[in-house]
Amino acid sequence: MDLHGIDLNLLVAFEALMAERSVTRAGTRIGRTQPAMSAALSRLRSLLNDELFVRAPNGLQPTARALDLSEPISRALSEIQRTLEFTQIFDPTTSTISISLGLSDHPAFAFLPHLVALLREKAPGMPLSVRNFVDRNDAVVMLDANEVDVTIGVPPAASARIINANLFHERFVCIARKDHIIAGKPLDMQTFLEQSHLLVSPENERFGVVDAALAKMGLKRRLGLTLPHMYAAPALVASSDMISTVLEGVVKASGHADKLCVMTPPIDLEPVQFTLSWHRRNDTHPAQRWLRDLILAAAPS
Incomplete structure (x- = not known):
């Protein structure tokens, strides 16, 4: 027929x-x-x-x-x-629709556990799937392909198709092992530059935000190790003479904070903004609007 x-x-x-x-x-x-x-x-x-x-x-x-x-x-x-x-009415307490998130590493460690607990409380019948991305612009690709409902990460390149909302921000801190020779003292520029540095570069670049800021002053630090895994940095620093400049939330969520000395960098670094992003075609969808409101309300202050 x-x-x-x-x-x-x-x-x-x-x-x-x-x-x-x-x-x-x-x-x-x-x-x-x-x-x-x-x-x-x-x-x-x-x-x-x-x-x-x-x-x-x-x-x-x-x-x-x-x-x-x-x-x-x-x-x-x-x-x-x-x-x-x-399409008009959405009740999260009875809904069984699936939701999907695209997350970069830091939100997955620092924010996802709290969000999962809230979802299980507010929407116990809604299954959740999570996909990882590294390059910020992969978020746009995933949203365009309708592979995820929302993404959380650093802001992607501007696109008329993608809507962004600020979620939370993280400041940079310097870390060294607790018994390091520089631990417990104010960190000046000379001492900072004399150390062997661990660079975290999720996108596999050997020139990070710290290096860019130093270059503007005609300075350069000494790199001892470059790796893409930010959550490996605290453990490596805790067991070596290297220091690293990482997001404060990475230290808190790493499980190694008690083995580290946390210091203020001797250079001004802008905090890193993390955003919630979604595709414009889903802007008025009741279930997705509810999900976005829940995420925004649950974000760290």
């Missing part, structure tokens, strides 16, 4: 006829005139190649074919109704 030729209103008329067993009453039930209902019944008979309803002393009598179709059509119409209502 070619579904392109099926008018959904015919199925509504069929359900009304099954319920009322009268063309006139069925028309009243769904707001149609008696001639319009008769025309709908005629089209149904032609479409399904069956009489469907025959006259009887007490009204219309459904045929065996009509009885076979009654439950599946009623179920299909109910499902369509729920789907259309879903």
Whole structure:
């Protein structure tokens, strides 16, 4: 059967006829005139190649074919109704729709546990899937492809298709092991430059924000190790003579804070902003709007 030729209103008329067993009453039930209902019944008979309803002393009598179709059509119409209502009404306590997040490493460690706990409390039936990305512009690719509902990371390149909202920011700190020779003292520029540095570069660049700031002053630090995994840095620093300049939240969430001395860098570094991003096509979707509101409300202050 070619579904392109099926008018959904015919199925509504069929359900009304099954319920009322009268063309006139069925028309009243769904707001149609008696001639319009008769025309709908005629089209149904032609479409399904069956009489469907025959006259009887007490009204219309459904045929065996009509009885076979009654439950599946009623179920299909109910499902369509729920789907259309879903576009207007969303109840997270009863919803079972899946949600998906794209996260860079730091939000996954620092923010995801709290968010998961909130989701289990507010929306226990909604399964969550998480995808990782490294390059900030991968967030745009994932959102364009509808692979995730929202992303959390550093702001991607500006795009008219993507909407961003500031979520939280992190300041930079310097870390060294607790018994390092520089631990417990104010960190001046000379001491800073004399150390062997661990550079965290998720995008595998050998020139980070610290190096860029130093270059503006005609200075350069000595790199001992470059790696893409920011959450490996605290453990490596805690067991070596290297120091590192990392996000404060990385230290707190690493599990190694008690082994480290945290110091203020001797150079002004702008905090790193993390944003919640979503595709413009999903801006008014009730479920996704609820998800975004929950994430924004749960963000660290």
